[in-house]
Amino acid sequence: MLDIKFIIENPETVKEGLAKKGYTKEQIDIDGLITLHKDVNKLKTSTQTLAEEKNKLSNSIKSASNEDRPAIIAKSKEIGEELKKEQELLAEEQKKYDNIMWRMPNLPCPESPVGPDESGNVVIRRVGEPTKFDFTPKDHVELIELNDWSELERITKVSGARTYAIKNELSRLELAMHLMVLDKLTEHGFTTITVPSLSKQKPLYGMGYLPFSQDEVYYMPADDLYLSGTAELVLNSLRADEILSENDLPVLYAGFSPCFRREAGAAGKDTRGLVRVHQFLKTEQFVICKNDIAESEKWHKTLLAISEEVLQDLELPYQVLEICTGDMGAPKYRQYDLEAWTPSQNCYRETHSCSNITEWQARRTNLRYRDNKDGKVKFVHTLNNTGIATPRILVPFIENHQQSDYTVRIPTKLQPYMNGKKFIGKNAQNKEA
RNA sequence: GGAGAGAUGGCAGAGUGGUCGAAUGCGGUUGACUCGAAAUCAAUUGUACUCUUCACGGGGUACCCAGGGUUCGAAUCCCUGUCUCUCCGCCA
Numbered sequence: 001m002l003d004i005k006f007i008i009e010n011p012e013t014v015k016e017g018l019a020k021k022g023y024t025k026e027q028i029d030i031d032g033l034i035t036l037h038k039d040v041n042k043l044k045t046s047t048q049t050l051a052e053e054k055n056k057l058s059n060s061i062k063s064a065s066n067e068d069r070p071a072i073i074a075k076s077k078e079i080g081e082e083l084k085k086e087q088e089l090l091a092e093e094q095k096k097y098d099n100i101m102w103r104m105p106n107l108p109c110p111e112s113p114v115g116p117d118e119s120g121n122v123v124i125r126r127v128g129e130p131t132k133f134d135f136t137p138k139d140h141v142e143l144i145e146l147n148d149w150s151e152l153e154r155i156t157k158v159s160g161a162r163t164y165a166i167k168n169e170l171s172r173l174e175l176a177m178h179l180m181v182l183d184k185l186t187e188h189g190f191t192t193i194t195v196p197s198l199s200k201q202k203p204l205y206g207m208g209y210l211p212f213s214q215d216e217v218y219y220m221p222a223d224d225l226y227l228s229g230t231a232e233l234v235l236n237s238l239r240a241d242e243i244l245s246e247n248d249l250p251v252l253y254a255g256f257s258p259c260f261r262r263e264a265g266a267a268g269k270d271t272r273g274l275v276r277v278h279q280f281l282k283t284e285q286f287v288i289c290k291n292d293i294a295e296s297e298k299w300h301k302t303l304l305a306i307s308e309e310v311l312q313d314l315e316l317p318y319q320v321l322e323i324c325t326g327d328m329g330a331p332k333y334r335q336y337d338l339e340a341w342t343p344s345q346n347c348y349r350e351t352h353s354c355s356n357i358t359e360w361q362a363r364r365t366n367l368r369y370r371d372n373k374d375g376k377v378k379f380v381h382t383l384n385n386t387g388i389a390t391p392r393i394l395v396p397f398i399e400n401h402q403q404s405d406y407t408v409r410i411p412t413k414l415q416p417y418m419n420g421k422k423f424i425g426k427n428a429q430n431k432e433a
Numbered sequence: 434g435g436a437g438a439g440a441u442g443g444c445a446g447a448g449u450g451g452u453c454g455a456a457u458g459c460g461g462u463u464g465a466c467u468c469g470a471a472a473u474c475a476a477u478u479g480u481a482c483u484c485u486u487c488a489c490g491g492g493g494u495a496c497c498c499a500g501g502g503u504u505c506g507a508a509u510c511c512c513u514g515u516c517u518c519u520c521c522g523c524c525a
Contacts, residue, residue: 044483048494055494058506062451069505076505200515243443243480368480377480 001363002104008034017107020114020325028104036097043090050083103211105330106360112334113324120324121337127308128317130341135404139344140395141273144170146406147425152273161271162263162278164391169424173397173410174281174390176417178256181283181310181388185254188306190285192254195234199226203237206365208331215264231255231284232384239288240365244380246372250299251288254387256281274391275349283387288380290369291359296381297334300356303385304336307352310388313413316396317341319348333358338386340396351393354385407431 007014011030018028057076064072113122131137144150149170155163166174182192204210204226209217218227228234235255244251259282270276285306287299304320311318323335334356339348362368362379371378401409407425410418418424423431 041483044494048483051494052492054505059452061505073505080505 001101001360002107003359003363004037004101008037014107018105020108020112021105021328021330022116022326023105028100033097033100036093036100040090040093040097043086043093047083047086047090050079050086054079054083102205102364105212106333106358108325108328108332109334109356112328113322114326115324116326118324118327121327122322122324124320124322124336126317126319127312128315128341130317131343131400133343133402137343137399137402138406139273140398143398143402143406143408143425144273147408160278162276164274164277166274166391166394169418169421169428170394172418173424174394176414177314177388177390177393178281178283180313180414180417182254182256184306184310184313185252185283185285185387188252188302190252190254192256193235194256195228195231195238197228197258197260199228199233199237200224201226203233203240203365206237206240207233207361208329208364209233212330216262218260218262227260228257229261230259230282230384231257232286235284235286236361236382236384237365239367242367243377244288244367244369246290246369249288249290249369249380253284253286253288255284255286257284259389274395277391280389280391282389285383285385285387287383288362288367289383290371291378291381293358293381296356296358296383299381299383300334300336300354303383304338304354307338307354307385307387311338311340311351313411314393314397315411316400318351328355331355331357331360333360340393341400342396343399344395349392349396351389351396352386355383357382357384405431 002014007030011034015025015030018030054076057072057079061069061072061076113120115121138146141152144152144166147168147170149166149168151165151167155165186192201210201224204217209229217229219225220227231253232255234257235253238253239251258279260279263276263278266276285303287296287303289295289299308318308320318338318340321337321339323332323337328335332355336354337350338352338354340351341347342349358381359379361382367380367382368377369380370376398408401411403409403423403425405425405427407423407428409423410421415422421428
């Protein structure tokens with residue numbers, strides 16, 4: 001959500017930002033919005049004037065004489081009728097106005113590359129070289145089958161397409177990665193927090209999932225609850241409506257939760273294996289900081305650095321992508337993605353997504369803080385980034401670390417979380433000895 | 434799932450139809466006292482919107498969980514929802 005005062009004072013900047021994000025004037029009419037806002041304000045003023053008159057009359061009734069009283073009550077009733085009509089009109093216009101405001105995307109960062117879609121994204125650096133093999137590498141599904149690590153086919157009979165069941169050492173690996181990342185985030189000052197995957201509707205608006213990505217989210221009408229696609233959803237609303245002290249900032253959460261996504265727009269994409277599933281586990285980085293673009297940009301870089309560290313600890317070759325204006329979602333001001341090298345697909349595939357939302361979400365959740373310098377109440381900035389998401393990351397992990405005997409090498413940093421094992425797989429026992 | 438109780442300012446807690454944005458206490462802020470601190474004393478202490486002012490400021494409207502309703506007038510009465518607590522049942 002944007003500040004209407006900013007829109008009124010900088011209509012051209014706003015129009016330009018919306019155009020960069022690919023919104024047409026037909027989709028969001030800024031001039032119309034400004035006019036509507038003026039109309040709403042006029043109605044507010046007239047409504048308030050009527051309410052004032054009515055309040056004065058009501059207050060005078062108690063002390064009025066018995067003769068005067070009926071006349072005052074009659075007059076008050078009359079104004080009451082008028083007021084009711086005015087209020088209804090106001091509510092109508094206000095609804096139109098709110099509707100536009102809730103559908104207004106965030107403006108992109110001036111430094112973000114401008115482009116229509118993912119083709120406009122810019123690789124800003126590559127770390128590590130694509131893995132070279134002196135044998136013919138297998139893809140992750142083959143390796144999983146050779147090592148008895150999954151029930152990929154059977155589970156779909158039980159739970160449907162795009163679900164996974166992994167077993168033996170691989171299921172431990174999945175949890176080990178989360179523990180490793182949670183430890184890392186704790187070192188960086190984050191509060192670990194496990195959060196529900198269930199959410200009411202309001203937080204979905206707060207985060208921006210609604211009204212923008214309705215098709216992506218599971219809804220359970222029997223209980224009027226939604227299944228969360230990310231811990232960001234819950235963390236973003238956890239402190240909603242609060243006024244924090246600046247001294248409490250930044251708030252750093254490392255949120256762990258099962259995540260659910262319908263993948264409605266992804267029919268036919270990534271149907272093989274563990275890349276795109278309906279339910280997965282994610283450790284999420286979430287930051288609440290003060291309303292200062294330099295400060296939140298600093299945190300944005302820090303979050304990115306932490307997830308790069310994760311990929312480095314996992315010894316995966318990766319690239320950092322700066323996402324262009326047309327490809328970033330509505331809530332975002334600036335976005336980086338991390339993509340890990342995936343040998344079977346001969347390309348980099350997304351593992352992390354790191355976003356600065358500025359105050360756009362805070363306006364929706366009404367999350368504010370009191371500034372120490374000027375004592376004013378301001379909206380916070382929020383940021384989020386993947387800590388680690390499984391099973392997707394297992395794909396590049398298994399494929400990059402595979403050996404000719406189908407075992408998979410465990411990088412040093414991860415070994416403590418895998419009972420010290422250096423390799424996993426059916427043939428690993430021979431090697432350890 | 435069954436039975437009951439409740440939701441008031443940062444916190445605790447009064448207030449059951451008429452200047453109630455709301456007593457009191459705690460906390461916070463500022464000042465006095467002090468070398469300093471504590472204690473004490475004094476003052477102050479929500480948010481949003483709107484009108485007005487160059488500005489300091491001033492006026493007004495709304496908000497006592499949320500949404501409806503009754504009434505000239507609602508924190509207070511009625512309905513619905515949400516949440517919390519206690520007991521029973523079930524359960525990891």
